[in-house]
Amino acid sequence: MSRLDGYIARTVMLSILAVLMVILGLDVISAIVDQLGELEGGYQFGNMLEYVLWTLPERIYSQLGFSALVGCMVGLGTLASTSELTVMRASGISIGRIAWAVMKPVLVLIVLGLVLAELVIPMTNQEANSRKAIAKGELEAVGLEQGLWLQDDGEFVHFNAALPGGTLFGITRYRFDENHQLQKVVFSERGHFASGHWELQNSRQTTLTPERADSSIEARSVWDSDISPDLFAMVVPLPSDLSPRNLWSYAQFLDRKGEESGRYWLAFWKKVLQPLTIAGLVMMAISFIFGPLREVTTGLRVFMGVIVGIVFQTVQDMLGPSSVVFGFPPLIAVIVPILASFLLGWLMLKRAR
Known part of the structure; x- marks a missing residue:
């Protein structure tokens, strides 16, 4: 049989x-x-x-x-x-x-x-x-309809693209004061997660004050953030891209x-x-x-x-x-x-x- x-x-x-x-x-x-x-x-x-x-x-x-x-x-x-x-x-x-x-x-x-x-x-x-x-070259700052948005320690952070393993492209960070006035904008072309923090490359920072705006450029800088590479397995544009386990967690x-x-x-x-x-x-x-x-x-x-x-x-x-x-x-x-x-x-x- x-x-x-x-x-x-x-x-x-x-x-x-x-x-x-x-x-x-x-x-x-x-x-x-x-x-x-x-x-x-x-x-x-x-x-x-x-x-x-x-x-x-x-x-x-x-x-x-x-x-x-x-x-x-x-x-x-x-x-x-x-x-x-x-x-x-x-x-x-x-x-x-x-x-x-x-x-x-x-x-x-x-x-x-x-x-x-x-x-x-x-x-x-x-x-x-x-x-x-x-x-397609979408590594510069893009509109709200593309990429991923997160909030981290008083900053609104936008990522154009994220590769598994801890590599980000097009990182834009916006910081506001208690009156919801924009204080600082930092754009980094690329970031890699290592040793518990993000190592950023080619960052352009603009600091805004009531009198003027100051700009600076850094080839390499460190960004201490609670955002980990594992988070990008959940925060994606389409529900179809999530695993059942992450769908359950994100829906809750x-x-x-x-x-x-x-x-x-x-x-x-x-x-x-x-x-x-x-x-x-x-x-x-x-x-x-x-x-x-x-x-x-x-x-x-x-x-x-x-x-x-x-x-x-x-x-x-x-x-x-x-x-x-x-x-x-x-x-x-x-x-x-x-x-x-x-x-x-x-x-x-x-x-x-």
Whole structure:
């Protein structure tokens, strides 16, 4: 029986990987075409390819559920087309046993997704965005819509780009007095964290008084701050760049501050419940093969898999923003499509028996 389980698992896994490679290839081509319009200055074709490569983990992660759905339909459909599933059923092997054999390779995808979300994507996305900003020359002072803002010891600090490991670019520090009057502005081209403090390079300082403004330049200086490199794993522009652990921490922080945290909770529940999402889609795929798609062609199975995946993603994409706009819990927006997929799959499997 273990040999049969291994055969089913291997067939399904190869189909999932094939589908994932095709979808990922199309996604990469689309990303390259999109980035071509941004080529300018120091951001050339080689930099663009580097940016796309750094974002590959997130692209893989976002396609795991869709690939599992279509891949399972193709793999099981192949077994059905060659009457192997019929022979298995005639030999007394239950649908539940076959479904469990299918779920085994899916567990590998689930573990891969958890590792990517928690450990890999936060680092690679930050690296990609920072390298892109550096290549485009965004190292001088920029507007409020770019970079990262933090408050530190009475100063408002802005960073144009941050690389993992403790390297900052374009550091601008604003200090105000008790009357909210600007006292000092310091811009540093680059900073590196070492020995518990930041070592700054090429700093330009402007001190403002009621009578005049004094300016000075320092090639190297030291900045003592409580801001650590670890903080940049959390303070990023997009919730999708955060790990589930940091999403939880940052959403709770926003709740304590009384600020809007809905989109961070939404991203958190999407990542935490992704294993259930994949399992629900796979259950639907199994139910289709033992139900209405048992005798159809592989092309029709792929088409139906794509349609089901698009419908599932569309429903989740509609409910997610709706939870933020209308104020109902993001958990409901994420879990309703998952429960619907499990229920539909269970009903169809029950009917197939």
